[in-house]
Structures are given as C-alpha cells and as structure tokens.
Amino acid sequence: MNFIRRVLMVLGIAGAAGAILRLKGRSEHSTTRGGWAPMTPSESDSTNTPSTKK
Amino acid sequence: MFTTKIGVLGAGVTGVRVVEHLQTLGHTNILVSDKVAARAQRLSASHSTDAIRVAAVTREELFECTVVVLACGAPHAHMTTQLIQRGVSVVSLSDNVADCMNLLALDAQAKEHKTVIIVGAASSPGVTGLLLRSMTERFDTIDEAHVAMHGTGGPDCARQHHDALSGQSIGWHDDEWLRRPSGSGRELCWFPEPVGAYDCYRAELPDPVLLKKAMPELERITARVSATRRDRFTARLPMLAPPHAEGGMGAVRIEVRGNRGGSRIVEIAGIAERIAQLAGVVSAASAHAIATGAVTVHGARVLGEPELPNAALLELVLASGVRLHQFVGA
Numbered sequence A: 001m002n003f004i005r006r007v008l009m010v011l012g013i014a015g016a017a018g019a020i021l022r023l024k025g026r027s028e029h030s031t032t033r034g035g036w037a038p039m040t041p042s043e044s045d046s047t048n049t050p051s052t053k054k
Numbered sequence B: 001m002f003t004t005k006i007g008v009l010g011a012g013v014t015g016v017r018v019v020e021h022l023q024t025l026g027h028t029n030i031l032v033s034d035k036v037a038a039r040a041q042r043l044s045a046s047h048s049t050d051a052i053r054v055a056a057v058t059r060e061e062l063f064e065c066t067v068v069v070l071a072c073g074a075p076h077a078h079m080t081t082q083l084i085q086r087g088v089s090v091v092s093l094s095d096n097v098a099d100c101m102n103l104l105a106l107d108a109q110a111k112e113h114k115t116v117i118i119v120g121a122a123s124s125p126g127v128t129g130l131l132l133r134s135m136t137e138r139f140d141t142i143d144e145a146h147v148a149m150h151g152t153g154g155p156d157c158a159r160q161h162h163d164a165l166s167g168q169s170i171g172w173h174d175d176e177w178l179r180r181p182s183g184s185g186r187e188l189c190w191f192p193e194p195v196g197a198y199d200c201y202r203a204e205l206p207d208p209v210l211l212k213k214a215m216p217e218l219e220r221i222t223a224r225v226s227a228t229r230r231d232r233f234t235a236r237l238p239m240l241a242p243p244h245a246e247g248g249m250g251a252v253r254i255e256v257r258g259n260r261g262g263s264r265i266v267e268i269a270g271i272a273e274r275i276a277q278l279a280g281v282v283s284a285a286s287a288h289a290i291a292t293g294a295v296t297v298h299g300a301r302v303l304g305e306p307e308l309p310n311a312a313l314l315e316l317v318l319a320s321g322v323r324l325h326q327f328v329g330a
Helices: A002-023 B013-024 B038-049 B060-064 B077-085 B097-104 B107-112 B125-138 B157-164 B207-214 B231-232 B275-291 B310-319
Strands: A033-037 B007-008 B030-033 B053-056 B068-071 B089-092 B116-119 B141-150 B168-173 B177-181 B187-191 B196-202 B220-228 B249-260 B263-274 B299-302 B324-328
Touching: A033 B141, B007 B060, B007 B097, B013 B030, B013 B038, B013 B141, B013 B275, B030 B038, B030 B060, B038 B187, B060 B077, B068 B077, B068 B275, B077 B089, B077 B097, B089 B097, B089 B275, B097 B207, B097 B299, B107 B116, B107 B125, B107 B299, B116 B168, B116 B275, B125 B141, B125 B207, B125 B263, B125 B275, B141 B187, B141 B196, B141 B207, B157 B275, B168 B207, B168 B249, B207 B220, B207 B299, B207 B310, B249 B275, B263 B275, B275 B310
Parallel strands: B007 B030, B007 B068, B030 B053, B068 B089, B089 B116, B116 B299, B141 B220
Antiparallel strands: A033 B324, B141 B249, B168 B177, B168 B220, B187 B196, B196 B220, B249 B263, B263 B324
C-alpha cells in the first residue's frame, strides 16, 4: 500500500512539475518595435498571369 | 466565362469559400461533393444561378473534372491517387505532415498521367510559399524563412491544429532536419492588426518541408502556430469541446532573412484574414491557374516553386480583397 502511495505521489509531483514547466516560461520576442504597413508585392516575375476573362 | 469542370470535395467552411472564389474568377461549371450529401446540396442550391451551375454530385462524379480542389479533412493522398490515375489534376489543402509527404511521393505518378498536384495550397502552407517567392526579389540571397500562423478555419482545421500541438515539429537547420516536441520554442509573434501579438510554438506543421521544396537554398526554416495555455495543456488529450464552426480572424506571417548589398536584412510580411477565406482564395486561384493552362508543368508541386506562376497567383489572391502587410521600423 505504501509503495502504491509513493508511486502515486512521485507521479503527481512529476506531473505537476511537467505542467508548470510547460505552461510557464518567457517568450522570446521576434520583433519588439515597429508596426505594419500595407505592402505591394514586387512586380517582377508577373508574366504568365492567369486571365480572368475569356 | 470558363466552362471547364472544376470539382470541390468538401462543402464545409473552406469549400464554400472555394466555390465563391471560383465563381468570382468566372467559372460557371462547378461540381461539389461532400460526405454529408445535404451539405453539398445546400451549397449547390445557394450558389447556382441561371448562368452558373454548381451541382452536388457523388465523389465518383468528380472524376469528370479537369481539376479538383480537396477542401475536406486529411488524408488526401488516397483520393489524389484515384484522381490523377484518371487524368484529373488536384489542389490539396491538407496541412497534415504525413499526408503532405504522401502527396509529394505521388510526383512520378502525376507526371506519368500528365497531371499536376498542388500540395498544401491553403494559408499556411500555401500563401506562405507565394509570399516567400515574392519577397525573394528584395534580397540578393536568402537563407532563412520563419513562418507563424494564428487561427483556424473549419472544424477539421481546428482538429488538425489540436493534433499538431501534440506531435513532433520538423525544422530545417543547417542542412539537417531537426525534430523538437510540439508546444516548445515559445516566441511572441506580432501579426497584422486586428490580430496583434500571440505566443507561438513549434508544432507538427508541413511548412518547412514544403518551403524547402519550393526554395532548396534555404538553410533554416521553422514554422510555429499560436496556442493558448489550455491548447498546450490539453494537446495530448482528445478535444474536450467540439470545435467552432469557424475560427475567428486569423493571420499568417513570414519572416525572411538574407543578404542585400552585403548587409544582413530581415523582411517580414503578414496577412490578417479568416483562415478559411484565405485558404479558399489561394486554392481557388491555384485551381483557376491549372484550369486555364497557366500551370504548364506536371508532378507534385508546392506554391513558391519557380516553375509555377507565383506572382500571378499572389496577384489573384490580393485581388480578392486580401490585404498584404509588411512589418516596418523594427
């Protein structure tokens, strides 16, 4: 009985530690300043345009 | 007006957008099939007009089409095999890694039957390949591409997102494929407004595999997806609640690094749009390009490959009202 309790306790502690490690942590910021502006794709390579009229 | 028969398998949220965009592009003969026949019939009834035929058909009747868009849940490989053996080209929206690999493995068979398979023609993968190719023009050389995505389309997409967070992520790093546990590698990514910033994590996404095929010179490729704590905590469990009919506003961004004029340059492009809408527009544009003969190559292809008319496809996507943004001032 004691053995089962110990195993359950170890599993519980391991699970809790795993959950904390998975949910906590610091984000790595990919970009920290700036903003979004409308963009026009480059106009080169615009040959072979599929027509929408026939 | 184009009378070429185009098929759409899947009449869910994304399938509806595919049909709508095909109509916008001038297609008047569209066949729709779904595992729930009533759903295909409803789509047919709501989108058919005197000039436009949207017919609900059985799966077998799709073999009459020139090109079929697979807008249903994965796997797509089996249906694709059947279609290409009958000379039908395929546009797949699958974002399942194993399924995408199986589709790429059909390359020789597609060439043999003179058909084309566009693998991962959705938002991510899909529009990310088009953006990558477009942004290449701004560099002398590029060596890194990092993709992040927020949001989901329909219920199948939400299930795939859930599963992706419990598998193994794939990333290309200095000439080798690295596998890392999904849900690791937290990075705060900024998406175009109104989405804003979300924590994104590695996940089992096919983007690195497909972008590597589109641009073999890349040395580092990663793909991340946004997730909440609950998403990560419950990733290995079955979905606790049924997914929404459609996710809210989503976004995709791609960060490309390379050299220009001897300097190290980073460029970031992004799109904020409903994921199903974006996927529908990209796949419909791809199907349109195949049906009108703008795609002249055969085999399994991914968007962004130099043999495809990427600029023209991106133009069609943007013409549908999708707004492209660039991150400036970083």
